[in-house]
Amino acid sequence: MARKTGSHAEITGPLVRQAAQRLFAQHGYAAVSMRQIAAEVGVQAGALYLYTPDKQTLLFDLMKTHLEELLTAWAAEPNGGGPQDRLEIFARFHIRFHLDRPDEVFIAYMELRSLEPENFAVIERLRHDYERELESILSDGHAIQSFRVPDIKLATMAIIAMLTGVNTWYREGGRLSRDRVERIYCNMVRRAAGAG
Amino acid sequence: MARKTGSHAEITGPLVRQAAQRLFAQHGYAAVSMRQIAAEVGVQAGALYLYTPDKQTLLFDLMKTHLEELLTAWAAEPNGGGPQDRLEIFARFHIRFHLDRPDEVFIAYMELRSLEPENFAVIERLRHDYERELESILSDGHAIQSFRVPDIKLATMAIIAMLTGVNTWYREGGRLSRDRVERIYCNMVRRAAGAG
DNA sequence: CTTTGAAATGAACGCTTGTTCAGATATCCA
DNA sequence: TGGATATCTGAACAAGCGTTCATTTCAAAG
Numbered sequence: 001m002a003r004k005t006g007s008h009a010e011i012t013g014p015l016v017r018q019a020a021q022r023l024f025a026q027h028g029y030a031a032v033s034m035r036q037i038a039a040e041v042g043v044q045a046g047a048l049y050l051y052t053p054d055k056q057t058l059l060f061d062l063m064k065t066h067l068e069e070l071l072t073a074w075a076a077e078p079n080g081g082g083p084q085d086r087l088e089i090f091a092r093f094h095i096r097f098h099l100d101r102p103d104e105v106f107i108a109y110m111e112l113r114s115l116e117p118e119n120f121a122v123i124e125r126l127r128h129d130y131e132r133e134l135e136s137i138l139s140d141g142h143a144i145q146s147f148r149v150p151d152i153k154l155a156t157m158a159i160i161a162m163l164t165g166v167n168t169w170y171r172e173g174g175r176l177s178r179d180r181v182e183r184i185y186c187n188m189v190r191r192a193a194g195a196g
Numbered sequence: 197m198a199r200k201t202g203s204h205a206e207i208t209g210p211l212v213r214q215a216a217q218r219l220f221a222q223h224g225y226a227a228v229s230m231r232q233i234a235a236e237v238g239v240q241a242g243a244l245y246l247y248t249p250d251k252q253t254l255l256f257d258l259m260k261t262h263l264e265e266l267l268t269a270w271a272a273e274p275n276g277g278g279p280q281d282r283l284e285i286f287a288r289f290h291i292r293f294h295l296d297r298p299d300e301v302f303i304a305y306m307e308l309r310s311l312e313p314e315n316f317a318v319i320e321r322l323r324h325d326y327e328r329e330l331e332s333i334l335s336d337g338h339a340i341q342s343f344r345v346p347d348i349k350l351a352t353m354a355i356i357a358m359l360t361g362v363n364t365w366y367r368e369g370g371r372l373s374r375d376r377v378e379r380i381y382c383n384m385v386r387r388a389a390g391a392g
Numbered sequence: 393c394t395t396t397g398a399a400a401t402g403a404a405c406g407c408t409t410g411t412t413c414a415g416a417t418a419t420c421c422a
Numbered sequence: 423t424g425g426a427t428a429t430c431t432g433a434a435c436a437a438g439c440g441t442t443c444a445t446t447t448c449a450a451a452g
Binding site: 026027028029030031110113114150151153154155157158159160161162164165166168169175176180181184185187188189191192194 | 222223224225226227306309310346347349350351353354355356357358360361362364365371372376377380381383384385387388390
């Protein structure tokens, strides 16, 4: 696969990350070789080491960047209103963000076991930071009896699993529009949380 | 890892499957070598080929067996009652069955991409057979207005994702008993389906 | 006690792996 | 134009891969 003509060296770095992302998502970290990534970029394997110290770091950076972008994007969402509004905003945000990045999401969920322990700890913390955002919404709603959830942590995990699950079946141009999917999931989440 | 003393050759086959299951679940199919599996069993790599034609078939058989057991076990559940009862039975069954087999479930969900196309097709069909069981419950309930679901297929996927998600966080001996988890999930599923 | 046949070994096959590095090449600034 | 600097090649390294197979081991059957 030849490189785009006219491409200068300073854009090879992003190309490497892009190629690694697609290949890791498709075949899995362990099943993809540095030579495959290099071929996708249009370069020899040795050249990759100008852009990453090793294969593991390549994976780690992809996952870290993804989760940091997730937290940043969530922080930029409107955060006014009561728990019910915030739950709806969260659900819609989660679906939108995840459907926009199927490869990143797939890697972040499937390649945790491919991370060396120190890297795993970093990623796990970031993921937990995000989960706590939903947890605090449910907790606030529980406090003022807007929601009926017997166990807040369990509800957090259940709702996130349900929302993230959309990535496993949704395909662009399918039977349902993204907006319709967002709306339906929103309703299910609200009801699962026992919202009035 | 030495074999249990007194073990005869006729039980090595199951041991191989067991070892492969644990290792595939922990590190992923591509990351596990035949030599690692053999070491776990207490045998040399060549001996594995008395029990499986190749590595791919080993994976395929694990997944196929898991899904067939899932379908068989579900068929053995009581299937009387209305959609509401059947939804509750399904939810409890799904959680119970999946929590009992964390390794199998992990492999069945994570290693789809490691299957060669023909094998993938077989597994995908089995999985779909199972999803259709829930779909028909929701469909029946929708027909007699016991459930309020704007889209049955979407609700099917959402509920299964939510239920299967329990495997990602539940740990034996944790804060919540299995029965309590079952009950809470049951309620969330009922409400998500819009059951009266 | 010998024969048989399954079970397991251990070496070997050709190939791929992640990573390194001396050398070639291209690009940019003076 | 010339020299410095960033970029990339291509070969090499040791190690590991899935798989095969002639040979050995060993318990049970005759």
